Amino acid sequence: MDSSASSKKHSEKENPYSQNVDEVLRSFKTDPEKGLSDDEAEKRLDTYGRNQLKKQEQKSLLEILIDQINNPIVYLLTAAAVLAFVFGDIPEGIAIVVVLILNTMIGFWMEFQARKSMNALQEMDKVMAHVFRGGEDKEIDAELLVPGDILELEAGALVPADARLIEASELSVDESPLTGESVPVSKEIDPLEVETQVADQKNMVFKGTAVTNGHGKAVIVTTGMDTQIGNISEMVSKAEKEQIPLNRKLETLTKKLIWVTASLATAFFLVGWMTGKELYQLVQTAIAWTIAAIPEGLPIVASIALAKGMLRLADHNVIVKQLAAVETLGETTVIFTDKTGTLTENRLTLQMVEFDNMKGEVKWEKEKNRADIVASELAENRLKKNDKRLKRFFEIAVLCNDAELNHAENGENGEGDPLDISLLEFGKTFDSDRFNELREMERIHEEPFDSEDMVMGTVYEIDGKIMLLCKGAAESIAPRCSNTFSDGSLSEFTDEDKEKWNHRNQELSEDGLRVIAFAFRELEQKPAEDTDVEKELMQDLTFLCLSGFIDPPREEVKESVATCQKAGIKVEMVTGDHPGTARNIAREVNVADEESDKAIHGSELREDVDEHDRKEVVNTQIFARVDPEQKLKIIEYYQQNGDIVAMTGDGVNDAPALKKADIGIAMGERGTQVAQEVSDMVLKNDAFSSIVQAVREGRIIFGNIRKFIIYQLSYHLSEILIIAGVSFSVFALPLLPLQLLFLNLLSDVFPALALGIGQGNPKIMEQDPKDPEEPIINRNNWIMIALYGLILTLFISGAYFFALFYWHLSEEVCNNVAFFSLAFAQLWHVFDMREANEPIFNNQVTQNSYVWVAVVFCVSVIIASYFIPQTYDVLSYQQMDLSTWILIGITSVLPMITIQSLKEITKNSRFEF
Structure with a gap:
């Protein structure tokens, strides 16, 4: 396919996220119900090519062999052997040749084994996609997708191409492989401003990301190397690799x-x-x-x-x-580490609950499979399970929830929104008997979570009372409340109270927590089946609390970071996440403290930096909201400062930096193929301690x-x-x-x-x-x-x-x-x-x-x-x-x-x- 033709075709359809749904469909000449015809799809496949990325070329066996021979010492010894043969010293010549062969065989064998290990690690199943073709719902090989195809998205599916959403119902997507964002992104279909960055394009889904919740429809706008992942892959091929020290x-x-x-x-x-x-x-x-x-x-x-x-x-x-990459690690002076999944566990966990006049911190004891809430101001006293506020919070957490746990034994992992899974994990470990009782209850009515209203409500009969249980964004819950639940009794929820809780919500969000509010209401009778719960019932609620969630740090990371610091190695966090989230985790694992937790936003990294700005960059421990190109700039700053840079990462967004760094360290368990191919090392267990x-x-x-x-x-x-x-x-x-x-x-x-x-x-x-x-x-x-x-x-x-x-x-x-x-x-x-x-x-x-x-x-x-x-x-x-x-x-x-x-x-x- 002519690449210029492809670029021209795509340039005609730039910024689909800034267009409304009808404009996008007209632009791609497709029908939202029928999709493309088979003939039209075949024509577009010829025009745009297959939906696949260029594969990184592996060294051939001959190239590996030449690398072992391409050595000045080998040249000199070869000359000595030739002279020995010329002057008749056959044993001498043979002995030198034996030395050369031994050296070549050892180096060749070890690099060949490393290549085999990587090949085994990169075995991947073929991705299939659900599309509408000729009015039929078909499952086809994702490589055959073309712009204009109507893609059907369900929870658990891998997004096979960049696409503009035309329908979205409670749709959330994990975009961490592309942007580094640790929390799934809620999607919508409304058009956005032209200047909107990729990480904030909520009406788009991108190749290589995964649907975590809900369902939707999207029209494919770019495939293969023209996707966001493709652009990053191209950047990888252009990133220059420093010679190993x-x-x-x-x-x-x-x-x-x-x-x-x-x-x-x-x-x-x-x-x-x-x-x-x-x-x-x-x-x-x-x-x-x-x-x-x-x-x-x-x-x-x-x-x-x-x-x-x-x-x-x-x-x-x-x-x-x-082989030589091992020694380079010994010279490393700075380690750039991604946050999500490297320093953290890559899963949301309930961390705190704040009631009126009382804050509780969630203490997880994994070895005992137990969670407790500790009152911060009560000198580590654990709240009793029959505390009225905590009891109500527990009921809302378990019942106002659409997720399912996969393993009944330990509550680990599940299907549904990660936040809901975290609440179920807490409920299961906090009080398993009560948890099982509540999960057996029959749901009377519900208002599913909606990305516009940002609230969810369910109706259950609890202890003979009809209860409406609600959770959602604090700015959506607070205006619906007229009472507050304090010390087990109801009191008026004033405008000052609402302002106080909205301010507290903002503070917790800036600290990097994902915050939601909890509320409830006792109903006089069961609502009719046709009742609109959101419009008719979710008013005059009783405000209960705010809860904060975070992707928790890995247990062993703090010790590993301390070892690095003792060894004179700087550990720097480079993440696509928000500054508040980055600072919170950085303090948790001792990458930074309260005096050194300034985070540089990616947008602050410019080409024309002076010496003062460069020094500020190399003296900073946290870089947040950083895109792939900005990661390259950070590495360049440090390399120009004389540092030997090790870079860890797992996503496609990390690949250019992994290649540019003196040592690129990719993750093996959750790392993408692109990241593993360009790296110098791969951590099979994804543990930061392995880097140490x-x-x-x-x-x-x-x-x-x-x-x-x-x-x-x-x-x-x-x-x-x-x-x-x-x-x-x-x-x-x-x-x-x-x-x-x-x-x-x-x-x-x-x-x-x-x-x-x-x-x-x-x-x-x-x-x-x-x-x-x-x-x-x-x-x-x-x-x-x-x-x-x-x-x-x-x-x-x-x-x-x-x-x-x-x-x-x-x-x-x-x-x-x-x-x-x-x-x-x-x-x-x-x-x-x-x-x-x-x-x-x-x-x-x-x-x-x-x-x-x-x-x-x-x-x-x-x-x-x-x-x-x-x-x-x-x-x-x-x-x-x-x-x-x-x-x-x-x-x-x-x-x-x-x-x-x-x-x-x-x-x-x-x-x-």
Whole structure:
């Protein structure tokens, strides 16, 4: 289909919400009773295309494979392997190729598994829709819907396209996936102003939202990518993703290593060539330097360390789609969290009831399946169930109610308006016996809730009296009342009383509560069947109380937020909900307090902000009534401020921000497919606490990666210095390329890997996040690496020169002295990776069982290689007497003793060795 044609067609029918019903129907040339004919629907399907969103392209298996290979270290090692094959060192070339294949396989396998997990998570059933076609009510595949189709909506249905309502009866729609609004929106059919925002377009229903109550008819106005969800999906594709910090830092480190290697190899080659040395020896030394300078195991160990963290997180219900994303969480300085369903339970709950001269707070005890009302001014005294006011409130809550609970055992979940379900849940848990009695009563008459009158009334016979029970919006109930029920007796409901309660209603609404009023009237006789309850009976009511409802915070969130704050991570709420609701929940979970609960409205976020406004934004904890484009602006402000941003979300409205953030975290249980596809991580249990666990794991992984890089680079530096010192002084090669490759395959993989999968510092979440701009190896780390490398070089080179000049051993035997001394010294060096403030014998390294297994394994392999004829010849081993082995043993231990001693001496100084 021509997209320009589609845009033109839709532009002709802009703003259907601002037109009346007849205008909309004429515009789309459709009949509200018959709908479109099958032929006309087929033509429009050809014009507009299928009602579906563009799917995010997944990486192909080939692309995943290329990502693993696209690494400067891989390029350098490939060049070394080619040189080895060219000059006939077949074993050397094969060994390097094996290293490359292992690294590629590990990275490929883990990302492939992550993709499989996401595919399993995104399996969705086909959506069907009820439409009128040719005068018949048909159920068709939602992908075949076209503009002009007449859509029938019932409670429980998923809205399959954007549509303008033409009929609505008690219709409420959950629009949280699109707007973030936690409370279902009551719908109407009257036209609205042209400037009306999407969240306030009450005569429209939108693709991806769900009908919670009532029924209605609507004419479809846009489908597929032209819907609101489609517009957001398009925004997602345009949002630019920042490069993962770990990738940037490893890339920077790799480039430095390549320059060092190339410079040294070139210098040696030129000096040797000018002095007439043999070309093969020069090339072999250059290859040795390449192998010595480049930690071959770095990509392998980094991948496995990240994969291990990925598997740990899987145990905590976190799916990680890219390995490096785990580490980025460890650098996170701010978490933007949606409110609905992430910080809250995504369900309305009765929180308070306020009578005349007495306020009651509802206390829920889930473990005991019980609810009580506590009088605020009575020092936690629970109101008695026979209190006249509370008894009447209970009756109205249960009987003036059209919802049904699904589970009789615990009252959880139900069908109908979420507010009504909440009242039934309260009634069931507050007094189950009385609840069951009331639910068995026969309803005499009723006035269903109407979105225009905003009231509902039912008539029952209770204790021999005919009672009219009413609830609704306070501004609709109060004018109908002439009495008030205070302390069990009736008194006049004056104009001052009405003003007082209307003011109180406004205060509670501004605090984020959804407020309704309760009233009643005793009738003299049963009303006739044809009585208009609203017009004839709902007058001279007795005002009873106001009640407040809220989507309650998850129980574990407060503790998780406190952990983040202790760890120096800012937690910010970004929601499509109203500022009052956002502030209330923010205070409940300690995201903000009364002094810092200012909420910035989305409309206040402008393109042309100055430095002062930008600082105000990054110092604010609450952002309310925010649309998808404004979420992108907020993230940009923080990223420009130098923050590493994690963004949580579940709805389509969150998708652009999830993609833009450094780490996008989607919800797995209730998250939309669009949100999950663009995110870096998915929480299978939707728990905010899982984010905290992921941050902790990310910090541990970064610390472990830093440890094994320091470990690897320090002994690789010693290899470079040993080769340089001996080669430039006596023009001998103290360590052969194949020996180095064999040694590095052991040390680079097994001890380094053991460091990479350690449990980390148990107090790591009590530390501030490190500077996002800090390189993976900082200045102090480089000093440590240099000192460690120098100490190893002094002892190993010393052993070589001692054997060469004092014992007058052959170059071949001296080579073995250097090789075995360095081999064992590198293994003992892993114990030097403890932090300076940790004890020598009881620290993260010595408590890591993997380290001990790795050291024992590597020692066994090195010793075995000396006694196996094949490896003996390939590695150019020589026969050595006992004194030579003693020299090797002493030389290998002295570096560790020296480094551990220096750690103890400097542990209270400014520089930790």
